Amino acid sequence: MPTSTRFAVATHILTALAVTEGKPLRSEDLATSVNTGAVVIRGLLSRLAEAGLTRSQLGSGGGALLAKAPNEIRLLDVYRAVEDTELFTVHRQPPCAECPVGANILAAINPVLTRAQTAMEAELGRTTIAEIAARVNAAAHV
Amino acid sequence: MPTSTRFAVATHILTALAVTEGKPLRSEDLATSVNTGAVVIRGLLSRLAEAGLTRSQLGSGGGALLAKAPNEIRLLDVYRAVEDTELFTVHRQPPCAECPVGANILAAINPVLTRAQTAMEAELGRTTIAEIAARVNAAAHV
DNA sequence: TTTGTGTGTCGATATCACTATTACACACAT
DNA sequence: ATGTGTGTAATAGTGATATCGACACACAAA
Numbered sequence: 001m002p003t004s005t006r007f008a009v010a011t012h013i014l015t016a017l018a019v020t021e022g023k024p025l026r027s028e029d030l031a032t033s034v035n036t037g038a039v040v041i042r043g044l045l046s047r048l049a050e051a052g053l054t055r056s057q058l059g060s061g062g063g064a065l066l067a068k069a070p071n072e073i074r075l076l077d078v079y080r081a082v083e084d085t086e087l088f089t090v091h092r093q094p095p096c097a098e099c100p101v102g103a104n105i106l107a108a109i110n111p112v113l114t115r116a117q118t119a120m121e122a123e124l125g126r127t128t129i130a131e132i133a134a135r136v137n138a139a140a141h142v
Numbered sequence: 143m144p145t146s147t148r149f150a151v152a153t154h155i156l157t158a159l160a161v162t163e164g165k166p167l168r169s170e171d172l173a174t175s176v177n178t179g180a181v182v183i184r185g186l187l188s189r190l191a192e193a194g195l196t197r198s199q200l201g202s203g204g205g206a207l208l209a210k211a212p213n214e215i216r217l218l219d220v221y222r223a224v225e226d227t228e229l230f231t232v233h234r235q236p237p238c239a240e241c242p243v244g245a246n247i248l249a250a251i252n253p254v255l256t257r258a259q260t261a262m263e264a265e266l267g268r269t270t271i272a273e274i275a276a277r278v279n280a281a282a283h284v
Numbered sequence: 285t286t287t288g289t290g291t292g293t294c295g296a297t298a299t300c301a302c303t304a305t306t307a308c309a310c311a312c313a314t
Numbered sequence: 315a316t317g318t319g320t321g322t323a324a325t326a327g328t329g330a331t332a333t334c335g336a337c338a339c340a341c342a343a344a
Binding site: 146147148178179181182199200201202203204227 | 301302303304305306310311312313314
């Protein structure tokens with residue numbers, strides 16, 4: 001049950017904005033760095049802006065900017081901004097309601113799945129874009 | 143991204159086998175309870191048998207059986223047996239190797255993703271099929 | 285005010301993983 | 315020997331995602 005590439009790409013975007021410290025980056029520039037189309041970037045920027053993580057400078061010399069300090073953007077915020085499917089998917093078609101197991105299995109496993117997702121999200125909440133940017137800077141500075 | 147229902151269905155299968163305590167269940171019976179085709183069940187049973195969680199009784203009156211005690215099967219074992227994609231997918235096409243960010247972003251975020259996945263798996267390791275079966279029994283016993 | 289630039293969004297196409305279904309050879313129990 | 319059930323292959327269908335081209339709108343600069 002994989003996540004989409006949106007989370008990884010969105011983190012890439014925010015990290016790039018953090019590394020270039022306040023200089024607006026065009027969606028086309030970001031697309032080059034990510035190696036994808038500009039439309040993909042714009043779609044993600046739209047979600048990130050809606051979540052209050054980025055803003056856009058229109059007109060010539062414009063581009064995307066961070067709306068918050070890098071150390072105030074947790075990876076969990078990014079995850080929630082761009083990922084919309086549940087981590088665990090259950091039965092596509094509801095199981096047999098007459099069977100003892102089918103009628104109760106979903107209620108029985110849901111608490112466990114919720115706990116597992118919460119544990120994962122808690123871990124994502126411990127890292128910020130600032131830390132990722134620092135790691136990228138250190139690696140690129142060699 | 144088409145997320146897989148395999149984990150939920152496999153848990154359903156094992157719970158059903160645990161609830162019926164040693165009586166072989168045919169893949170067709172399990173398919174009815176899950177509300178899917180028998181081939182889907184067989185495919186999952188094949189993976190579960192390979193992981194040492196189930197075994198099959200051939201011939202008339204046969205079917206699937208648990209190969210271990212329900213309290214020795216953790217949900218983590220089920221997850222690993224049937225789910226083969228990574229939890230987090232990164233860039234589909236590798237990012238620009240010339241850009242400072244593109245060249246280092248994957249190495250920078252990988253440790254975080256690994257920690258998040260580990261936290262999720264640790265949570266799945268705390269629950270066994272026996273507990274799920276008990277919860278289903280309690281709900282069905284009303 | 286005019287011009288240029290970049291965003292934001294729509295629609296169509298391609299791609300991938302997963303599910304569903306049919307079919308059939310093989311193994312075991314009675 | 316017969317019937318039953320498993321295991322696997324092949325195929326088709328589905329849903330989410332990614333990719334590409336195009337265009338209206340907003341802002342900045344001259």
